[in-house]
Amino acid sequence: MTLHYYLQVVILPILALSAILIFIRLLIGPSLSDRVVALDLLITTAIGTISVFAVIFDEKDYLDVAIILALIAFLTTVAFAYYIEKQIKR
C-alpha cells in the first residue's frame, strides 16, 4: 500500500466525515457563538485537508493557501467576537 493510496482511501474520508459533522453543528447551532465556533473548526479542518492534498498532488504551493486560511480564521473569530460583544445589554 503506497502512501498516496492510503491518503486517498483512509485519511481524506476521515477528514470529509469530520467536516460533515462540523457542518451539522453549523446548521443546528442554537446561538450565533456556536456557529462561529463551528466555522472556526471548519476552517481548521480545511487547513488539514489542504496539506493532505499538497502531499497527494506533490504540489508545494498549496501550503501558502493554508497560511492565508489560518490568518483569515483568526480574523473572522475576532470580528464575530467584537460584534457579539456589541450586542451585550445592561
Next chain:
Amino acid sequence: MDYLIMVIITFGALFVLFAAIGIVRMPDLYLRLSVTTKAATLGVGMILISGAVYFSEPSMTTRALAVVFFLLLNAPVGAHLIGKASYFAGIPLWKKTVLDDIKGSKDDYLALKNGEDEDRNKNTDTESQKPEADV
C-alpha cells in the same frame, strides 16, 4: 519514511475526527470551545508536520511550522474572546456545571467597558475644547 508519515497523519486525522464528534456531542458552548482549541489544533498540527516530513525541504518545513505557530497562537486567543463575549451576552452554561468563577461579575464587566469609553470621550472632549479656550 512512508510509514512514519502514515502513522503521524493517521493520529492527526483521528484527532480532527474526535474534535468533530465532540463539537456535535458536547452539551454546552464552552465545552465545545475547549474541543475546538485543543483537539483540532493538535490534529491539524500533526497533519502539517507529516506534510513537512514528506517534502523534507527547508522551505516547506518553514511554511508548515508557520501554520502550526499561527494555530497555536490564535486558537486560545480566539477562544478566550468568543467565550468572554458569549458569557456576558447571556449564553447559558450546562445545567450540570459545578463551578462558575465569574458569576455575577457582569456589572463589573460593563462598568469597566463603559468606564473606558467614558474616559475616552472625556479625553476627546477636553482635547476638542482646548483650542476653543485658547481662542
